Amino acid sequence: MALKAKTSTRIGVTILGWGIALWLFFPIFWMILTSFKSEVQAISTPPKLFFMPTLSSYAEVFERANYWHFALNTVTVSVAATAIAIALAVPAAYSMAFMPSKRTRGTLLWMLSTRMLPPVGVLVPIYILARNTHLLDTCTGLAIVDMLTNLPIIVWMLYTFFREVPAPILEAGRMDGATRWQEMTMVLLPLALPGIASTALLSLILCWNEAFWSLNLTSSHAAPLTAFIASFSSPEGLFFGKLSAASTLAVAPILVFGWISQKQLVRGLTFGAVK
């Protein structure tokens, strides 16, 4: 009897889990599905689940815009922003986690509070700053802004992961003659690697999909994939087939990358539990 109840609970949980997963995945699924429809099929009511797939939307998208140009910009900006942010955040989080002062908590909260500011509120000053420093429509400019917007979250996440590393292990390193730098790179980083990897992955995803600043600070030269998608939405009215094809092309690389690295991600997110 007890066993039976347990089995049914397990089935229930499984169904619920799949339900939530499908619900979360549905928009992506529908987007991919729509990208293989013709424009007519894409807007037909009721929506069609089964149809003759076509690559016409993809063909048109490739014809009209240089996908590789946008993709290269996105990769450049995301990787650069993430790499710089991690490089800056590791020492910051290290000092906050292992040499806290009475202001550490406050600093962390204050850093996070900058994320609560709506970006549009600082659009004009940042735009002017970018213009005056000739960083408008450059990958450098966009990478700097992306890096800065993500930095608080990255520091916060790394801080949380570093806090999981027992301080005596680092102190043992110091007793063994390690400098602060060696202590950080030879003891802390290997131990916190899963956490750093999942933080970097999150940062990559955030940069990859960042639209507000890319649309406002770039026009052509440094326009990333989000601008590529946007170029298929407004001007000529909505063509869902092409829009979906463009979106699918835009998210596909990061989706695949996330899938490959999901093992790392899960390990990172459950770091505390498996330590």
Added chain:
Amino acid sequence: MATVELKNLRKTYLTEEIIKGISLSIEEHEFVVFVGPSGCGKSTLLRMIAGLEDITSGDLLIDGQRVNDVEPGKRGLAMVFQSYALYPHMNVYKNMEFGLKLSGMPEAERRAKIENVARTLQLEPYLNHKPGQLSGGQRQRVAIGRAIVRNPKVFLFDEPLSNLDAALRGQMRVELSALHRKLGATTIYVTHDQVEAMTMADKIVVLQKGVVEQIGSPLELYHHPRNLFVARFIGSPPMNFFSAIFQGGDAAGSSVQLRDGSTLYVPVTSPGLLPGTKVTVGIRPEHVELASSGPNSGVVEVIERLGAITLVHVRMPDGEIIVVQTDGAVLTDVNSPISLTLPPRNCHLFAPDGLAFEACHRHPLAA
């Protein structure tokens, strides 16, 4: 091998003073144990010596050199942590190698050293294991090995055995003592285990609330505690205390009147104390003797039979409890009346400020 000298060391966290001016000198080869109740600052003091905590004021000298501002790794110390603090991502060999590598020792020399130490500590079969694959005792050995290979001037231990079970702790205690005899390195060892302190130390430093209560050999602290705190802290089960009235003294002893009216002539000096002053008498449970009749009679309240010895808790007429440690085979029973004999030579007297009266004769083992 090295000497360590602490000169009026102080440590303040924010506004709170944790270490309140500690002076101490540690000789070459000496095994010094810090004991004291939880939170008294033992670990903090050790970490100040290690260089893991800043010294707020005072001087720390190693081999006569002031090292207050020297990096921990350059002080020539090695530390064994309570939690072992092994590098989880390195195997046993690499754990021991880490410090040697940082110091720039050539590969061949490193290997020879590590293999030698691994042999001493019976760690040879585990050199390729990660710390996660080892038992608590083995991890402890690796932590000790990691300290030994660096050939430090001073070893620091912070409660290294407290995570081990009783049997292993006893075994490691003996091994550590043997190791100390073999290496002869100056050692500072923090513990709150009485047995470790008494058996391993050349010199015990009793701390309370950031100040030194007494420094001395184990038997010195046992036979001649400087004050009530040390008397209560050293010895297990703890010393019995009861109040008495000071009557007068001469060069050979002091007499006090106990609550039941009887007098006790204790061989301690009491210069300058006024007759009539309230004092405290202390006597260890193992020194009280049981008698079937006589003065100091009470009723047995609890009996703890530990096999070899028996602890008899006697309720005195004034309500105080006196614990007596006696033979394992004693036949006394709960609720039976019993009399106690307090041999004066084993009694301690404490003035109202808690300081012990000077004994007229030092114990031969605590000269």
